[in-house]
Amino acid sequence: MTRPIPELSELRPLGDGPRLVALIAPAGAVLAERIDTTCALLTAMGYTPRLMDNARARHRYLAGTVEQRLEDFHAAFNLADVAAVWCLRGGYGCAQLIDHINWDALPDVPLLGYSDISVLLSAFHARVRRAIHAPVATELALCEQTDGLERQARLEAMASIAPLLAGESGHMSAEHAAGPTAPVEGVLIGGNLTTLASVAGTPAALHVPEGSILMLEDVGERLYRLERxxxxxxESLDASRLNAVCLGSFTGCDSGDSSIEAVLEEWLAPHDIALYHHLPFGHGEHNRAWPVGQTARLDASGLDWSPASTL
Structure with a gap:
């Protein structure tokens, strides 16, 4: 059953459970006014935002040094009664943290974010921890600042987080683009293409279990850069482990006379891997949340997942 999309004042993006939400900036620096607006909106929604101590820090274009970001990261997950740890923005910097995270000291609290946060989401998946590819917290303000169809899409994206935190099944629309048409099942992995490619061959590399469905999106890239x-x-992973590739939005990407679908079809054809596109996630207003590491079923009717199994 489709849920009615609430007004921003009625929105409960994290559901009706624990009210404390930890806000961290593990990558790029965040503008002070965006932090203030985000905290004010969360408070108005009935939550208690806990802005971590170094979230306003700056080190070059980063939200503080590695040490500062790690301090906030560990502290956020160890807050009593925290509902989720929500990243304020992406940018660049998450890969710098992977080798220094004390995984044994992290309680099982879900992490929310996307873009550069894809690196952390994959690391959580590899360690069987909850990770949700979802809008970052500062995008709450965009729900308030836009109108019409864009506003509705952003509200729907935010509203899609709560069912995942509650452990509910979910659905996302998808269209077959190329390759085999038979339904497939697999573990949901992926995120931002450029970010994931940048960490290939490193300790932060994408975790790819057998039988994966690779979800990809990007923003502001020329087609030759996307192909690179x-x-x-x-080339850095075992293609036999992929059951399908799904494309979200490639916002502001200049494809010229070709398309990302055409490029991927050429790369995937020798491996007989199905390609789907037009999934509503990525940079832009259509950014529905999806559960990293959960098993899903994919066919022409869309992508469906159940919380029953995680790999």
Missing amino acids: SLCQLL
């Missing part, structure tokens, strides 16, 4: 990232990513 695709080549880097696909």
